[in-house]
Amino acid sequence: MTTPRKNFIGINLSGSYIRAALVTEDGRVIERRSADVSSENIVPQLATIVDDLRPALGTVVALGVAIPGLVNRQTDRVVDSRNLPLKMVEDLHGGLSRATGLRVELENDANAAAYGEFQVGAGRGSTNLFYITIGNGIGGAIILDGRLWTGASGFAGEVGHITIDTEGLPCVCGNTGCLETVASAPSIVRRARERLNRDSTSSLSRLSFNKNFTAEDVAHEAREGDDFAAMMIERTGKYIGTGVASVINLLNIERIVLGGGVMDAGPVILNPIIQEVKRRAFQPCFEATQIVIATLGLDAAPVGVALLARDAEVS
Amino acid sequence: MTTPRKNFIGINLSGSYIRAALVTEDGRVIERRSADVSSENIVPQLATIVDDLRPALGTVVALGVAIPGLVNRQTDRVVDSRNLPLKMVEDLHGGLSRATGLRVELENDANAAAYGEFQVGAGRGSTNLFYITIGNGIGGAIILDGRLWTGASGFAGEVGHITIDTEGLPCVCGNTGCLETVASAPSIVRRARERLNRDSTSSLSRLSFNKNFTAEDVAHEAREGDDFAAMMIERTGKYIGTGVASVINLLNIERIVLGGGVMDAGPVILNPIIQEVKRRAFQPCFEATQIVIATLGLDAAPVGVALLARDAEVS
Numbered sequence: 072m073t074t075p076r077k078n079f080i081g082i083n084l085s086g087s088y089i090r091a092a093l094v095t096e097d098g099r100v101i102e103r104r105s106a107d108v109s110s111e112n113i114v115p116q117l118a119t120i121v122d123d124l125r126p127a128l129g130t131v132v133a134l135g136v137a138i139p140g141l142v143n144r145q146t147d148r149v150v151d152s153r154n155l156p157l158k159m160v161e162d163l164h165g166g167l168s169r170a171t172g173l174r175v176e177l178e179n180d181a182n183a184a185a186y187g188e189f190q191v192g193a194g195r196g197s198t199n200l201f202y203i204t205i206g207n208g209i210g211g212a213i214i215l216d217g218r219l220w221t222g223a224s225g226f227a228g229e230v231g232h233i234t235i236d237t238e239g240l241p242c243v244c245g246n247t248g249c250l251e252t253v254a255s256a257p258s259i260v261r262r263a264r265e266r267l268n269r270d271s272t273s274s275l276s277r278l279s280f281n282k283n284f285t286a287e288d289v290a291h292e293a294r295e296g297d298d299f300a301a302m303m304i305e306r307t308g309k310y311i312g313t314g315v316a317s318v319i320n321l322l323n324i325e326r327i328v329l330g331g332g333v334m335d336a337g338p339v340i341l342n343p344i345i346q347e348v349k350r351r352a353f354q355p356c357f358e359a360t361q362i363v364i365a366t367l368g369l370d371a372a373p374v375g376v377a378l379l380a381r382d383a384e385v386s
Numbered sequence: 387m388t389t390p391r392k393n394f395i396g397i398n399l400s401g402s403y404i405r406a407a408l409v410t411e412d413g414r415v416i417e418r419r420s421a422d423v424s425s426e427n428i429v430p431q432l433a434t435i436v437d438d439l440r441p442a443l444g445t446v447v448a449l450g451v452a453i454p455g456l457v458n459r460q461t462d463r464v465v466d467s468r469n470l471p472l473k474m475v476e477d478l479h480g481g482l483s484r485a486t487g488l489r490v491e492l493e494n495d496a497n498a499a500a501y502g503e504f505q506v507g508a509g510r511g512s513t514n515l516f517y518i519t520i521g522n523g524i525g526g527a528i529i530l531d532g533r534l535w536t537g538a539s540g541f542a543g544e545v546g547h548i549t550i551d552t553e554g555l556p557c558v559c560g561n562t563g564c565l566e567t568v569a570s571a572p573s574i575v576r577r578a579r580e581r582l583n584r585d586s587t588s589s590l591s592r593l594s595f596n597k598n599f600t601a602e603d604v605a606h607e608a609r610e611g612d613d614f615a616a617m618m619i620e621r622t623g624k625y626i627g628t629g630v631a632s633v634i635n636l637l638n639i640e641r642i643v644l645g646g647g648v649m650d651a652g653p654v655i656l657n658p659i660i661q662e663v664k665r666r667a668f669q670p671c672f673e674a675t676q677i678v679i680a681t682l683g684l685d686a687a688p689v690g691v692a693l694l695a696r697d698a699e700v701s
Contacts, residue, residue, distance in 0.1 A: 226674070232635045233631075236550075237625070237628055244668060322542050
């Protein structure tokens, strides 16, 4: 008889979807489930997914849930929620503990994804890491000496809201000239549209034929060799590189892991990012840093939060 | 008979001067010495100062030396030096150990000053702190969970070289639009001069009568109520506040301690800094942070490095 394997379940709960994974002790995904958030009564829905994922052999030791919000570590209650009503998630910890009988760990989704990449993704082998996710918004998380560093009140890592242009555009956060105002997916579309409107006869791009193009379309066209799209993505890379250079000069961090939909563009965006960081950062800081694209994709948060549940100090 | 008191000696070695202090175990300064750097043979000069500071009663347990450079922790050798020839300081550790018979700890000067403020100055009572010194340049240092966080290669904290304006002025570091290009002491003078040249008949300021004014003069006039000087200092405060807001959004740090000559202006610069941080930073990050002026002045580095010598793990 062999010792039953220890497994963990990780769930990423966003505003509209649920992604869950059964994860081994060393971070391999055995099975995945995904679903739309079906009702406001989220605990029974998640408990059903957990039941469905429990393996026939082996044991599930703990459950991690990544949420788009913030957890109070004293009370284990969710105290801030961005894309889900707070009422719906505030007692996730209590509800899921009772419904599943498992030890439950909650974590912010960007922190969870960072931990996933750190443990088994593009951050593997590093000790200190800054994770940046570039999609509809720009978020981030910091790992120092192998542990999440979340700051005085849990908000550390908001790299999307560092000012890179004092006189720049207004941001949703209330500031002006945030990195997010020029480098998020919607801002790529906005900049491309503005440019096409100014120069409506440009033969540079096929994009102008499709009025409802997305940042993904721009990235796709850039990869396919469209000059206009490539220029837009390159400019985005320069903005991101400006932000990354500031992170590197402030933290002298060992590795920068870049994730999120915008980074699916690959080398066409990574190269201008690295060039801009090289141009702007202190040389010894630049030389001490590896700048890489995240590798776990949509597994990052569920795997990360499963491994955070694995590594939580059990009191 | 009482137990002899344990004391520590801290020395701040800059490019041109030496400031030394005999410091008690709890960070009080008993005596101070200062001198110009007299020759390239620095070890005997420092050893004489150490001898001079050794108390008649009590013992000196260890010696800390703050340097404008970087120390390799494996070899205890100085590997980078900004204002002193590397040859002059690289074996300070070995030389001073032999010459004084004391255990010697070396530390970068900004890190030492941050640790001094953290232990017995404006950072007292905090756990996480970002120290910013604004003078001829803008430097910084980070304390997380009570310990210096110096990064992958010892360069963390370079807040003077985060980009706050992508299209800004060239900086000595090679970047453009660094905080240092608009908020250091020389940049205050440059901006004031440019403005006076553009508007040479302005009756706003008495500064225009003195062709060789310094940033200190501008700060002094601002405190005295001169409108033009106040505007210049207020603008400087806004730039610094922009940088501080980025630090706060990235690190969600508990306390910001602002030191260096420019901060001698007092509330006339602190208030616009705080206003700008409030305007730019996330509200929960702003609310979690105290922004204060350093209190130790020129004692910060010698006291800090003495206390680092106190707290070093003796192997």
